[in-house]
Amino acid sequence: MISxxxxxxxxxxxxxxxxxxxxxxxxxxxxAAYLLVAYQAGRFQWQQLRNQLDNLNLTLIVGVILGxxxxxxxxxxxxxxxxxxxxxxxVWEGGMSFHGGCLGALGAGVLFCSLQRLDFWKGADLxxxxxxxxxxxxxxxxxxxxxxxxxxxxxxxxxxxxxxGPLPRHPSxxxxxxxxxxxxxxxxxxCKDKPWKTRPAPGWPHGSILALxxxxxxxxxxxVEYLREPDPQLGLMLNSFSMGQVLSGAMFGLGGIxxxxxxxxxG
Numbered sequence: 569m570i571s572x573x574x575x576x577x578x579x580x581x582x583x584x585x586x587x588x589x590x591x592x593x594x595x596x597x598x599x600a601a602y603l604l605v606a607y608q609a610g611r612f613q614w615q616q617l618r619n620q621l622d623n624l625n626l627t628l629i630v631g632v633i634l635g636x637x638x639x640x641x642x643x644x645x646x647x648x649x650x651x652x653x654x655x656x657x658x659v660w661e662g663g664m665s666f667h668g669g670c671l672g673a674l675g676a677g678v679l680f681c682s683l684q685r686l687d688f689w690k691g692a693d694l695x696x697x698x699x700x701x702x703x704x705x706x707x708x709x710x711x712x713x714x715x716x717x718x719x720x721x722x723x724x725x726x727x728x729x730x731x732x733g734p735l736p737r738h739p740s741x742x743x744x745x746x747x748x749x750x751x752x753x754x755x756x757x758x759c760k761d762k763p764w765k766t767r768p769a770p771g772w773p774h775g776s777i778l779a780l781x782x783x784x785x786x787x788x789x790x791x792v793e794y795l796r797e798p799d800p801q802l803g804l805m806l807n808s809f810s811m812g813q814v815l816s817g818a819m820f821g822l823g824g825i826x827x828x829x830x831x832x833x834x835g
Contacts, residue, residue, distance in 0.1 A: 569736045572727040575712045593709035597702025598629060604698040612764050617691060624680055628695070631676025632669040633659065639668010643811055644799055662715075666703075666789075667815040689830070690763070693777035697753075697760040703785075704749025711741040718743075718795045732797070740796040747788040756781060775830040782823025789816040 579587045602625050609617045617624070640663040641649045641656055649656050677695070681688040710716045717729040718738025726736035756777060765771030790813050798810045805814060 570725050570727050572714070572729055574730075577713050589712045590709035593705040594702075597705045598625070600701040600705075601625075601695065601698040604701070605694050608694045608697070608760065612694075614690070614694075617686060617694070620680075620684055620686065624677075624684075624686075624691070627676045627680045628673050631672035631674075633664075633672075635672015635675070636664035636666065636669030639665030639671065643668065643815065645801055648801070665815075667812075667819065670819070687774065689773075689775035689778070693760070693763050693774055696778050696781040697756045699781065700749050700753035700756060703752070704745050707741045707745035707749060711739065711745070716741055717797055719797050721795075737797065738795045740792055743792050743795065744789070747792060748785060752781070752784055752788065755784060773830045773833060775826065779823045779827035779830060782819050782826065784823075786816045786818075786820030786823060789813075790820065 575589070577588050577590065579589055579592065581587075602621070605625075606618065606621055609615075609621065637657065637659050643665055645663065673695075674692075677692060678688055680686070681691055714730045714732075717727075717732045718740030720726075720735040721738045722736065723738070725739065727739050728734065728736050759772075759780060760777060762772040763774045763776055793810045793813045793816065796810070796812070798804050802811050804810055809817075
């Protein structure tokens with residue numbers, strides 16, 4: 569067993585204002601995505617996107633936050649928030665859903681691209697190739713907060729988390745940081761040029777990187793959920809699957825459908 573590192577979730581406090589590691593991870597993730605998308609837009613000479621990048625980023629951030637919060641309310645704790653509607657937007661109290669944030673970002677992206685006459689599929693490919701960077705830092709933030717820990721384990725690297733009782737548990741946040749962050753980034757970044765390739769043979773259709781992201785993230789998250797402690801208010805569905813697995817399975821299937829559709833359309 570490895571001792572859980574006691575890291576204060578608050579970096580610094582200035583009166584009532586507290587700067588937290590988790591919030592800093594969000595800032596790092598969004599900033600990294602901005603820089604990497606700007607790099608790709610310049611590399612592929614997509615000047616129209618570069619001109620709209622600041623506005624698009626702000627739109628996507630709003631979509632992620634609103635979608636993530638509403639996703640948590642609807643998917644994970646609906647009964648509670650129906651009884652306490654004033655707390656629905658109390659994001660500072662915790663409770664965000666990645667799947668909801670993903671839907672929110674996609675919806676915001678479709679709306680923005682439609683209004684600004686940008687090619688949504690091209691933009692989605694550029695952005696999702698950078699998402700694993702934010703996921704990596706976000707999972708580190710979960711680990712520092714001691715939240716979303718794993719199920720009991722007797723493995724040598726299991727840890728006793730402050731809120732997880734006396735039993736050693738899987739550090740599932742670190743598993744997710746590795747798979748959803750490092751591994752997923754390496755795969756997507758190595759494939760990011762394929763939709764833009766025209767010679768000597770046509771590349772993948774635009775939208776393929778988005779589809780690949782949905783497939784791989786859905787698959788990785790589905791597997792890790794077997795080691796992650798289910799949400800106490802939900803437990804396991806049919807005594808087998810967590811809500812995260814249900815949503816990730818749907819994400820995996822949607823990615824497969826999107827891959828086939830874009831392949832047939834030719835992008």
